[in-house]
Amino acid sequence: MVESGNHDSMNKQVQEIAADCHQLPQRFIHKEDKEYNAGASSPAEIPVIDVSLLTSSPLELHKLKSAVTTWGCFQAINHGIESSFLEKVREIGKLFFQLPAEEKKKYLREEDDVEGYGNDMVLSDDQVLDWTDRLYLTVLPKDQRKIQFWPQKPTNFREVLDEYISNIELIYEVVLKALARSLNLEEDCFLNQFGTTATKSARFNYYPPCPWPEKVLGVKPHADSSAITVLLQDKEVEGLQLLKDDQWVGVPIVPDALTINVGDQIEIVSNGIFKSPVHRVLVNSKKDRMTLAVFCPVLSDQVIGPVDSLITDETPRLYKNVTYSLDFFFKIYQQGGRPIDACKI
Ligand SMILES: O=C(O)CCC(=O)C(=O)O
Numbered sequence: 165m166v167e168s169g170n171h172d173s174m175n176k177q178v179q180e181i182a183a184d185c186h187q188l189p190q191r192f193i194h195k196e197d198k199e200y201n202a203g204a205s206s207p208a209e210i211p212v213i214d215v216s217l218l219t220s221s222p223l224e225l226h227k228l229k230s231a232v233t234t235w236g237c238f239q240a241i242n243h244g245i246e247s248s249f250l251e252k253v254r255e256i257g258k259l260f261f262q263l264p265a266e267e268k269k270k271y272l273r274e275e276d277d278v279e280g281y282g283n284d285m286v287l288s289d290d291q292v293l294d295w296t297d298r299l300y301l302t303v304l305p306k307d308q309r310k311i312q313f314w315p316q317k318p319t320n321f322r323e324v325l326d327e328y329i330s331n332i333e334l335i336y337e338v339v340l341k342a343l344a345r346s347l348n349l350e351e352d353c354f355l356n357q358f359g360t361t362a363t364k365s366a367r368f369n370y371y372p373p374c375p376w377p378e379k380v381l382g383v384k385p386h387a388d389s390s391a392i393t394v395l396l397q398d399k400e401v402e403g404l405q406l407l408k409d410d411q412w413v414g415v416p417i418v419p420d421a422l423t424i425n426v427g428d429q430i431e432i433v434s435n436g437i438f439k440s441p442v443h444r445v446l447v448n449s450k451k452d453r454m455t456l457a458v459f460c461p462v463l464s465d466q467v468i469g470p471v472d473s474l475i476t477d478e479t480p481r482l483y484k485n486v487t488y489s490l491d492f493f494f495k496i497y498q499q500g501g502r503p504i505d506a507c508k509i
């Protein structure tokens with residue numbers, strides 16, 4: 165049964181709707197004629213890359229290039245973060261979403277901003293909503309943090325997230341250098357495009373169980389605005405799918421790995437050699453799921469464009485020079501479009 169009014173689904177968090185949900189609110193139905201979980205795809209063989217070898221092993225560098233050109237994604241192992249610490253990071257996220265609604269609402273985002281706790285930002289009347297609540301925080305540079313949105317409960321939240329982000333920053337640098345070297349480019353050429361002032365953001369995604377997994381999506385199909393996104397998956401519950409050769413394929417959980425995908429900004433600076441993969445998230449009817457995505461960088465205030473030496477007679481420039489701003493990205497994204505299409509020549 166489908167509820168026709170949509171007032172609740174606009175004002176309540178998904179977690180509140182899920183807790184008292186006998187009817188599926190209309191605004192969450194992505195496409196009535198399509199069953200998302202029907203014929204669930206077999207999990208994909210996403211390549212596993214040993215991050216600790218990227219500076220020393222030409223073979224690992226080659227594997228990275230092949231993974232990113234083929235999948236736009238890889239499972240990063242030996243990334244330098246202890247398994248027990250990853251567990252702590254998952255725990256602060258889960259504990260936050262388990263807090264009473266009133267406590268979480270202290271961190272509620274403003275209506276027209278993404279920063280803070282809340283559900284989808286609604287930009288148009290016909291926008292279909294995702295079955296997820298989020299906690300979205302700018303994490304770097306440190307002076308850009310809006311600390312009023314950083315939860316004080318659990319009490320170690322700020323400290324654990326801060327330490328995690330320091331680790332992710334190192335991984336970001338290693339991966340961006342390796343991606344450049346894999347194309348025989350000077351290793352800093354991608355990093356330099358984004359500069360040190362570009363903001364990086366963390367998004368805790370919480371997906372409550374959903375009784376209508378065939379009609380609803382946790383996150384609708386999209387590609388990330390970032391250069392790379394580092395995703396800490398839920399330990400047990402899968403849901404992420406990538407679009408590969410026009411088929412949706414599941415991204416498996418690899419214990420202790422971080423799932424790294426490239427985003428639109430790497431597609432632009434690599435002149436389309438590395439493709440930012442379209443992905444989506446399915447919901448689960450029985451179990452909740454929590455993930456943490458760190459977008460590195462989410463925005464760049466600098467103009468970015470294809471690296472000069474990648475533009476040749478055989479490989480002409482595919483993208484304009486652009487500033488990948490949040491406004492630019494979100495307007496197109498929330499209407500189901502691909503912002504990168506607007507950057508193509
Ligand atoms: O939760 C996931 O598995 C992926 C989330 C995602 O794609 C995102 O936050 O951009």
Ligand SMILES: [Fe+2]
Nearest residue numbers: 386387388443
């Ligand atoms: Fe994403």
